[in-house]
Amino acid sequence: xxxxxxxxxxxxxxxxxxxxxxxxxxxxxxxxxxxxxxxxxxxxxxxxxxxxxxxxxxxxxxxxxxxxxxxxxxxxxxxxxxxxxxxxxxxxxxxxxxxxxxxxxxxxxxxxxxxxxxxxxxxxxxxxxxxxxxxxxxxxxxxxxxxxxxxxxxxxxxxxxxxxxxxxxxxxxxxxxxxxxxxxxxxxxxxxxxxxxxxxxxxxxxxxxxxxxxxxxxxxxxxxxxxxxxxxxxxxxxxxxxxxxxxxxxxxxxxxxxx
Numbered sequence: 001x002x003x004x005x006x007x008x009x010x011x012x013x014x015x016x017x018x019x020x021x022x023x024x025x026x027x028x029x030x031x032x033x034x035x036x037x038x039x040x041x042x043x044x045x046x047x048x049x050x051x052x053x054x055x056x057x058x059x060x061x062x063x064x065x066x067x068x069x070x071x072x073x074x075x076x077x078x079x080x081x082x083x084x085x086x087x088x089x090x091x092x093x094x095x096x097x098x099x100x101x102x103x104x105x106x107x108x109x110x111x112x113x114x115x116x117x118x119x120x121x122x123x124x125x126x127x128x129x130x131x132x133x134x135x136x137x138x139x140x141x142x143x144x145x146x147x148x149x150x151x152x153x154x155x156x157x158x159x160x161x162x163x164x165x166x167x168x169x170x171x172x173x174x175x176x177x178x179x180x181x182x183x184x185x186x187x188x189x190x191x192x193x194x195x196x197x198x199x200x201x202x203x204x205x206x207x208x209x210x211x212x213x214x215x216x217x218x219x220x221x222x223x224x225x226x227x228x229x230x231x232x233x234x235x236x237x238x239x240x241x242x243x244x245x246x247x248x249x250x251x252x253x254x255x256x257x258x259x
Contacts, residue, residue, distance in 0.1 A: 001236040004029050004229070007171050027232050032225045033153040033217070037122050051086035052203045053111075054163070054196065055128035057121055058151055060095040060103070064134045069165055070102045072185070072192025077109045079197050087200055089132075092116055092124045125158035129208065130182070130199050135166025135173055153220045156181055156212040163199060165192055181212035 004027045005011045015026040058064070073089065080087040090111040095103060103110050116124065125131065133155060152172055155162050162182030166173050176182050185195040202208050218224060 001025065002027060002232050004232060006031050009171055029225055029228050029232075030220060031150040031153055032220045032222045033150065033157045034222050035157060035214075035217075037118070038126070038157050049129065051088050052200045053088050053090050053127070053129040054132055055090040055092060055124060055130070056132040057092045057124060059093050060091050060099050062096065062098045063136065065099055065102070066187075068187050068189050069134055069192065071189035072165070073196070074102075074106065075189060075193035076196040077106050079193060080109070080200060085200055085204060090124070090128070092121060122154070122158075125154060125160065128158070128160050129203055130161045130163050131155045131158065133162055133164045133172060133176070135164060135170035153217070156217045156220060159211045161199065161209050161211045163195060179212045179216040181216070182209070
């Protein structure tokens, strides 16, 4: 009666397998964020940050850090050393063995925090100079499923600027740009290094941009998204939608004994 997925591209890929007469039953309800998690933590960066902290939260795996992304970050770290600007690449989460050698090559610039419980993760998000997000290329169906996980929306809720790397037409990039939440770099090592260097200069000069505003993150709160799901459920259980009589609809809603 209804099909729900977490991204427009995923929804379109699913709907493509059904005739035009059934398209209205496909819906997108994204992942989201609970703002109460952020209200309980202190907001903003450290009072006097001593370095520009680029933070990545999640499982550090090759899929999220292909060679071009690794090269771009390596160039950025080398530039910062040459400019004598203090920067750190902070990884909050597990690191896979195929990414470990690259992280080791960055030397002292890397801060490995490891896996953290959610309250600690929220504090990490809010104390970052900027948050790193990578979005993958489209798959065979034209959808980029990674990158629209709940992490993206927690990044938005943190209020910190996001550095998103990936194809311009990926949904993660589109959401970050639509919410004015940060900067975008394509899958090009030189452009990645340039964007991160620009953020660092702006941090040095006290001009680091803010991230997503509370007004723009509102459509992605779990309360709002639950309302969307309730609308979908109401539509498919309405008597007219199911061809049921009023009595049949009442039985469906309450059970045959009214309990």
